[in-house]
Amino acid sequence: MTLDGVLAGVLDGLLAALVLAAAGWTLAAPAAFPATIGFVGFGLLLTLAWVRLGAPDVALTEAAIGTGATGVILLLAVVRLRGGEEEVSAATPGRALVLAAGLLAGAVGLALALAVLALPDPAPGLAAEAAARTAPLGLGNPVAAVLMVFRGLDTLLESVVLVFTVLAVWSMAPDRHWGGRPGPEFPRQDDGPLALLARLLPPVGLVIGIYIAWVGTDAPGGKFQGGTILAAMWVVAWAAGLVQAPSVADRRVRLMLVAGPLVFVLVGLAGFGIADGFLAYPPALAKPLILVIEAAMTLSVAAALALLIAGPPEHPPERVT
Amino acid sequence: MSAVLAFLGLLAVAAGAGFFVAGTAGVIRFPDTPSRLHALTKADNLGLGLVVLGLLPFVPGWFFALKLLLVWALVLLSGATAAQLIAERVRGPEPPA
Numbered sequence: 001m002t003l004d005g006v007l008a009g010v011l012d013g014l015l016a017a018l019v020l021a022a023a024g025w026t027l028a029a030p031a032a033f034p035a036t037i038g039f040v041g042f043g044l045l046l047t048l049a050w051v052r053l054g055a056p057d058v059a060l061t062e063a064a065i066g067t068g069a070t071g072v073i074l075l076l077a078v079v080r081l082r083g084g085e086e087e088v089s090a091a092t093p094g095r096a097l098v099l100a101a102g103l104l105a106g107a108v109g110l111a112l113a114l115a116v117l118a119l120p121d122p123a124p125g126l127a128a129e130a131a132a133r134t135a136p137l138g139l140g141n142p143v144a145a146v147l148m149v150f151r152g153l154d155t156l157l158e159s160v161v162l163v164f165t166v167l168a169v170w171s172m173a174p175d176r177h178w179g180g181r182p183g184p185e186f187p188r189q190d191d192g193p194l195a196l197l198a199r200l201l202p203p204v205g206l207v208i209g210i211y212i213a214w215v216g217t218d219a220p221g222g223k224f225q226g227g228t229i230l231a232a233m234w235v236v237a238w239a240a241g242l243v244q245a246p247s248v249a250d251r252r253v254r255l256m257l258v259a260g261p262l263v264f265v266l267v268g269l270a271g272f273g274i275a276d277g278f279l280a281y282p283p284a285l286a287k288p289l290i291l292v293i294e295a296a297m298t299l300s301v302a303a304a305l306a307l308l309i310a311g312p313p314e315h316p317p318e319r320v321t
Numbered sequence: 322m323s324a325v326l327a328f329l330g331l332l333a334v335a336a337g338a339g340f341f342v343a344g345t346a347g348v349i350r351f352p353d354t355p356s357r358l359h360a361l362t363k364a365d366n367l368g369l370g371l372v373v374l375g376l377l378p379f380v381p382g383w384f385f386a387l388k389l390l391l392v393w394a395l396v397l398l399s400g401a402t403a404a405q406l407i408a409e410r411v412r413g414p415e416p417p418a
Contacts, residue, residue: 193405200398204391 012052019045027102032078039074043067056220057143060212064228069305072235076183076311138287140218147222148290152279156268159261159297162304166257170248172312179249179317183310188241198240205233213298217287223260223294227301234306245310247317253303260300264293326378333375340368354411358404365400369393 022045026038043066050059081088093101127142134145147155170182189195213226237243246253267289268279275282281289344364351357373393380386 193402193409197398197402201395204395208391 015045015049015052019049032081033075036071036074036078040067040071043071057141057222060220060225064225065305068232069228069309072309076309080311136283137281138283139290141216141220143220144217144222144290148217148293149281149286152268156261156264156279159264159300162301163257163261166304166307169308169312173248173314176316177313179247180313180315181245181247181317182307182313183238183245184314185244186239186241194236194240195242198237198242201236202233205229205236209233209302210298213294214291216294217290223297223301227298228305230298230302231305231309234302235309238306238310245307248313249317253307256299256303257307258300260293260297263296267293330375330378333371335375337368337371337373337375340364340371344368355408358408362400362404366397369396 019042022038022042026035026042029035029038043062047059047063047067050056050062130146130150131142133150134140134142137145137149139145139149173180189198209226209229211226212221212229213223214221216222216226234243238245267281271278271280274285341364344360347360347363348357351360370393373389376389377386380389
């Protein structure tokens with residue numbers, strides 16, 4: 001074995017050990033807050049693992065959604081749960097159930113690991129075929145081709161799920177808060193570090209978010225990663241009190257939320273007329289059509305993640321005077 | 322790419338890694354939050370800066386270099402802000418002048 005191979009093996013082994021250690025630490029953490037911090041650390045290490053496996057698209061998604069957005073949602077949940085000790089302990093499963101769930105998860109993980117180790121080398125799969133059929137569509141990133149063309153239906157359903165998660169969060173609101181603004185309201189900060197960040201970062205972040213969504217058809221990136229960055233820019237301005245969350249009854253917000261799945265379905269239906277069926281694209285138009293869907297989806301992903309972070313409406317709607 | 326540039330680049334990356342090790346030791350061993358923040362931001366600012374600087378001779382084009390420098394600038398901005406926010410929280414609001 002070459003020196004490079006040995007070094008890479010040591011690096012990968014260390015990384016795998018760190019991922020497991022971070023996962024163990026997260027589970028063993030004494031309280032919700034340190035557990036959340038452990039989870040974020042775990043996600044960042046997992047991101048590095050995906051990079052080492054040569055899957056930068058997955059790494060970007062893990063960093064953006066799995067770690068960033070989920071981390072913020074969990075942190076806000078931890079804050080919301082403070083003061084509700086009784087409800088929390090009543091809803092916490094007992095030791096036996098936790099143990100059973102842990103054993104089940106461990107057994108599934110072990111079985112998956114054994115299955116992956118038992119694969120012949122090279123593993124059977126459609127990777128070569130997918131890569132060969134990417135270029136004729138005018139796309140440079142085989143991952144985009146799989147997500148939007150070969151398995152477009154999966155991505156379409158995923159985009160619909162995103163709308164349902166927002167509905168699930170909104171349905172947590174009591175009736176009297178319906179129509180109000182989602183989430184806590186932050187006092188407006190006119191000076192201080194957060195106010196500065198909320199003014200400096202969004203112009204740069206919006207460009208980067210759109211760039212990452214745009215470049216997804218040819219390089220690692222795409223609607224989910226780009227949309228997460230757009231949502232983060234709104235969250236920064238929101239936390240600094242510079243913008244208010246729109247009311248859940250606001251039609252523009254709802255339109256933004258469903259724009260992606262709607263455009264996706266419409267382009268899919270158009271496939272009956274201009275190509276071979278649902279979600280089929282004529283090769284000459286494949287890239288422009290995919291970019292139209294991706295643009296609408298980026299908007300919807302950004303709206304959905306921002307609304308998931310904000311949470312259900314926490315105040316009654318303001319009266320229109 | 323000349324050998325001298327490559328050597329200087331690797332030297333800068335090694336120095337950057339050194340800052341990260343020192344910063345991590347500081348976060349673990351320093352007694353209170355402000356000094357831990359000091360260690361943390363030194364690793365982020367100087368360590369990452371040196372790593373980015375050291376990688377510049379190896380990039381395939383100027384756009385790539387620009388993106389690397391942008392990553393550093395964004396980490397500088399967000400790291401500095403986060404450190405200020407945590408410090409403010411630990412110390413309490415500033416007394417009125």
